[in-house]
Amino acid sequence: MTTSSKAPHALPEPNGDFYQLSRSLSAEDNQLRLKVRKFMEQEVQPIINEFWSRDEFPFELLPKFKTLGISGLPIKGYGCPGKSTMLMGFIMMELARVDASISTFFGVHTGLAMGSIAICGSEEQKREWLPEMAAMNKIGSFGLTEPDVGSGAAGGLATTARREGNKWILNGQKKWIGNATWGDLTIIWARDVADNQVKGFIVENKSPGFHVDKIQHKMALRVVQNGLITLTDCQVSEANRLQNANSFKDTAQVLKMTRAAVAWESVGCATGAYEHALRYAQQREQFGRPIAQFQLVQDLLFRMLGNITSTQALCYRLSQMQDEGIMQDEHASMAKGVCTVRMRETVGWARELLGANGILLDHHVGRFVADAEALYSYEGTREMNSLIVGRAITGFSAFV
Known part of the structure; x- marks a missing residue:
C-alpha cells in the first residue's frame, strides 16, 4: 500500500453511522x-x-x-x-x-x-x-442445534429427556455450540419422552455424561470455540429444569430476542468491512492517485454505506418496538433475514474494492467476509425467516 501525499485537505474519518x-x-x-x-x-x-x-x-x-x-x-x-x-x-x-x-x-x-x-x-x-x-464468573452456552437438526428444531429434536424421580436423564448430541468447549454451563433443549414437548435444562459442563469435542476446520468465526456435545445418560436435577420452558414456543421467545440482536450484529460486521475498505481506498494509490478518487470505487462505497444505513435504521425501529413490548416473531425475522443478506453483499463489495489484498488477514476485510457466512446462517436462515414473515403477512403457513 502506498500512502498518498497529494490530498489537499484532511480526509474524513470512516464512519458507518452516516445518519448519526x-x-x-x-x-x-x-x-x-x-x-x-x-x-x-x-x-x-x-x-x-x-x-x-x-x-x-x-x-x-x-x-x-x-x-x-x-x-x-x-x-x-x-x-x-x-x-x-x-x-x-x-x-x-x-x-x-x-x-x-x-x-x-x-x-x-x-x-x-x-x-x-x-x-x-x-x-x-x-x-x-x-x-x-x-459478572462473567460463569460463562454460558446454548444447546439447541443438533448434527441432523437445524432449521427443523421445532419438531425434530432428537435429544431426549426422561424423568426419574427428581432427576432427568438426557441423551443425544448438540452441534455448533459456541463457548461449550470451555464454558461453565449450557442450556440444553431436549424432548421430554413423556409428553413429546421441548423442555430446557441448565446443565453444568462438568456433569458426568456431558462430553464436548471441539469442532475443527471452520472457515468462519474461528475465534469462537464451537463444540459437539454428546450427552450420555447425563443427569440433571429437577431444580435445574427451566421451570417456565414447557414447549418449543417458550424456546422461540428466547430466539425472537436474540434474532434481533443478530440483526444488529450483522450491521456491525458490514460496518467494519466498509470502514476498513474506505480507509484502504483513501490510502491506496493506482495510476498516480488514491483509488478513492475513482468513480467506480466511490460507487462501491456508496452501495456499502447505503446497505449499512438502511439496515441500521431497520434495526433501530426494531429495538424501539422491542422496548415498547410490541415486537413479534415476524419483526425480528424480517430484520435478521434482510440485514444478513445486505451484510453478505456489503462485505463482498469491500473485498472487491481491496482486490487481491481483500483475501489477506492483514487488511481485516477477508475475516469479515468469512465470518459473515456464519452470521448469515445461524439464528435462522434467510429461508426460514422468510417463512415466518410470510405466515404473518398471508395468514397461511408454508412450513412442512
Missing part, C-alpha cells in the same frame, strides 16, 4: 457504547487476526471484558445493568464492527444462555445463576 443514530442515545448510554468501542479498537483489533488464524480464543482479554459491565445488559435485576434493548443493539454492533467472533461469544453468553434463564427460569433459578453470569 447513535446521537439518540442518552449521554450515559453513549458513554458505555464508546467505552466498548475503545476496548474493541485498542485491545481486540491488534491481536484478533492472530487468534482467528490459530483458531483460538483470546482468554487473556476476559478480565478486561468483564470490567465493561455489559453482560446481561437488558435484563433488570439479578446483578444485570437493566438497560434498553436499543443500547444492547448498539453494543452488539460495536462488538461486531471489530470482530464478529467476539460479538458471537458475547451474544451466546448474554443473549442465548442468560436470556433463556431470564425468560424461562424460575425466580430461584434467576437468583442462583444470573448474578454470576452477569
